[in-house]
Amino acid sequence: xxxxxxxxxxxxxxxxxxxxxxxxxxxxxxxxxxxxxxxxxxxxxxxxxxxxxxxxxxxxxxxxxxxxxxxxxxxxxxxxxxxxxxxxxxxxxxxxxxxxxxxxxxxxxxxxxxxxxxxxxxxxxxxxxxxxxxxxxxxxxxxxxxxxxxxxxxxxxxxxxxxxxxxxxxxxxxxxxxxxxxxxxxxxxxxxxxxxxxxxxxxxxxxxxxxxxxxxxxxxxxxxxxxxxxxxxxxxxxxxxxxxxxxxxxxxxxxxxxxxxxxxxxxxxxxxxxxxxxxxxxxxxxxxxxxxxxxxxxxxxxxxxxxxxxxxxxxxxxxxxxxxxxxxxxxxxxxxxxxxxxxxxxxxxxxxxxxxxxxxxxxxxxxxxxxxxxxxxxxxxxxxxxxxxxxxxxxxxxxxxxxxxxxxxxxxxxxxxxxxxxxxxxxxxxxxxxxxxxxxxxxxxxxxxx
Numbered sequence: 432x433x434x435x436x437x438x439x440x441x442x443x444x445x446x447x448x449x450x451x452x453x454x455x456x457x458x459x460x461x462x463x464x465x466x467x468x469x470x471x472x473x474x475x476x477x478x479x480x481x482x483x484x485x486x487x488x489x490x491x492x493x494x495x496x497x498x499x500x501x502x503x504x505x506x507x508x509x510x511x512x513x514x515x516x517x518x519x520x521x522x523x524x525x526x527x528x529x530x531x532x533x534x535x536x537x538x539x540x541x542x543x544x545x546x547x548x549x550x551x552x553x554x555x556x557x558x559x560x561x562x563x564x565x566x567x568x569x570x571x572x573x574x575x576x577x578x579x580x581x582x583x584x585x586x587x588x589x590x591x592x593x594x595x596x597x598x599x600x601x602x603x604x605x606x607x608x609x610x611x612x613x614x615x616x617x618x619x620x621x622x623x624x625x626x627x628x629x630x631x632x633x634x635x636x637x638x639x640x641x642x643x644x645x646x647x648x649x650x651x652x653x654x655x656x657x658x659x660x661x662x663x664x665x666x667x668x669x670x671x672x673x674x675x676x677x678x679x680x681x682x683x684x685x686x687x688x689x690x691x692x693x694x695x696x697x698x699x700x701x702x703x704x705x706x707x708x709x710x711x712x713x714x715x716x717x718x719x720x721x722x723x724x725x726x727x728x729x730x731x732x733x734x735x736x737x738x739x740x741x742x743x744x745x746x747x748x749x750x751x752x753x754x755x756x757x758x759x760x761x762x763x764x765x766x767x768x769x770x771x772x773x774x775x776x777x778x779x780x781x782x783x784x785x786x787x788x789x790x791x792x793x794x795x796x797x798x799x800x801x802x803x804x805x806x807x808x809x810x811x812x813x814x815x816x817x818x819x820x821x822x823x824x825x826x827x828x829x830x831x832x833x834x835x836x837x838x839x840x841x842x843x844x845x846x847x848x849x850x851x852x853x854x855x856x857x858x859x860x861x862x863x864x865x866x867x868x869x870x871x872x873x874x875x876x877x878x879x880x881x
Contacts, residue, residue: 439551440541444469447542448555454555460542461552462513465500468551478556481529490554491696494535495524496864505849505856511540514549517541523583525564525574526556532574534559536586559586561611562636566754571607572637575747581608588735589615594687596732597710599739602788604668605710608739610830612708613666621665624658625704626673636679643695651696659692659703667705672732673713673724680725687731707732710760742783742790747854749779749790756791760798766799770806835866 439447439860444460448469451458457474459467467485470478473846479485483493491497495504501524502508509520519540526535535556553752562571562582571582588595589612597605613623626640634648642657659667669675675683686692687707691700709732742749754777757768770778776799783789797810838848849859 439468441553443542451553457556459490459554459556460715461490461510461554463549463551465491465510467493469709474556477558478526478528494524495861496527497860498864500855503647504623504860505858509537509554510552513539513541517543517547523559523579523586525579525870528558532564534562534564534574534579534582561585561589561615566751566758568755568758570606570752571611571750572755573745574751575740575745576857577745577811578748581739583739584735584737585611586615588612588737590617591735592616592706593734594709594732594825595734596736597739598736599712600741600786601712602786603741604737604787605739606668608737609666609668609670609708611711611766613668613706616666616706617653618665618706622662623666624662625664625668626658629671630674631676633676633678636676638695640660640683641692641694644697648696657692659686659705659733660701662705664704665706668706669707669709669732671711671713672709673711673715673718677723677725680728684725685877742786746779747858750775752787752790753778753794756787756794757798760795766804768801768804768806771808774806774808774811777811777813781813792807835861838863854865 435556439460439462447460448471451460451469451471454471455473457477458471459474460469461467462660467488470485485493489500490510491500493510494845495501497504497508500508500511502511503578506524508520509522513520519538521536521538522539524535525532528535538557540553540555541549542553544550559582562573562578564574564852566572573579573582585608593610595609597608599605609625610623613619628636631639637653637712638648638657640657640659642655642660643651645651645654673793686703690703692703693700715724715729715733716726719726719729742752753770757770778790778793784794793811793813794806797814800810800812801807849856852859854862
């Protein structure tokens with residue numbers, strides 16, 4: 432073992448591994464120079480079941496297939512940060528696994544010697560089940576930096592009971608994110624109840640939320656449980672909370688603060704038990720300054736805000752979303768669909784003011800015109816198409832030959848190349864690795880160190 436690390440001797444390593452064997456979470460021991468020194472059984476089962484070698488190999492080579500550490504490939508490197516600070520570091524990454532690319536929540540803890548010097552690391556890796564980095568016929572899908580930031584925030588808060596406020600334009604998948612918060616919590620086996628706050632009058636909102644007693648109003652012939660009661664032990668998702676009538680906001684605030692409520696027409700106080708997740712596309716603070724939304728309610732519901740990215744800010748995910756949405760809309764009696772390269776380029780270059788909801792509608796409409804099973808540009812019928820001839824829409828949508836040719840002809844820095852392609856430097860390295868090519872080093876061209 433000393434051939435890999437002079438700081439961690441074999442006795443240290445054996446003691447660590449014996450301890451980690453009792454941990455159900457996949458864990459590895461690493462040197463300060465990124466080498467994997469040991470792994471527990473959980474890691475071997477989940478991340479090394481394909482038989483590929485990992486001991487003595489660099490963590491970035493095993494997990495990312497990079498030739499350089501993550502920070503040099505445009506990603507956050509927890510080891511570099513933890514080595515400098517001597518404290519734990521946590522990050523969400525997309526790793527290569529025997530099952531393909533997967534989101535992994537990485538927690539890195541330094542091992543200190545008697546002089547508090549970092550001599551190694553223990554890394555715990557938890558696969559994120561609430562989202563997929565591959566095409567999937569259900570749930571959250573994506574792997575772009577913007578998507579991963581939102582997913583990382585979700586992972587941070589899901590295990591707590593803090594109220595969560597999902598912010599972002601319409602059509603960005605707020606209900607899917609809310610459900611993912613629920614599924615990542617201790618309340619996952621309890622109800623997930625959705626309340627659409629749009630278009631509800633004061634009376635209807637109150638009776639739907641709190642329920643009512645028999646005789647509370649005309650037509651109330653029996654007691655009815657409200658959605659708060661239905662959500663007992665689980666999660667209550669208030670969608671478009673910015674539309675809650677002002678007169679009802681004070682009652683909602685009282686519910687959140689006291690944890691109790693009364694049914695309409697009732698006298699008894701009932702104890703509520705739910706985790707609150709709210710969502711809106713409206714600027715609530717701006718509305719509060721105009722008296723259109725209670726400021727005290729805003730601060731109650733926004734203990735942990737998560738901003739969801741617009742589709743135009745995660746263009747790298749469009750090909751993945753297209754495949755996923757077509758699979759979701761296929762159904763038992765519908766034939767599978769494919770999308771031509773030119774159609775994918777057009778989809779990737781569209782501005783998508785309606786976000787994922789608009790993309791889904793465009794694909795469902797195009798499906799009806801694609802009689803031979805292939806969706807082509809003429810089937811999309813986009814209202815506005817901006818063709819960016821100077822920039823490929825996304826390298827994920829170009830074939831390997833076209834991508835390699837573009838990279839080879841590009842004059843400029845690594846950062847400039849990533850910007851020209853409309854992707855992050857991390858995504859650029861992934862595609863280069865997939866194409867088994869490197870950045871050109873000739874004079875005047877791209878230089879990795881720039």
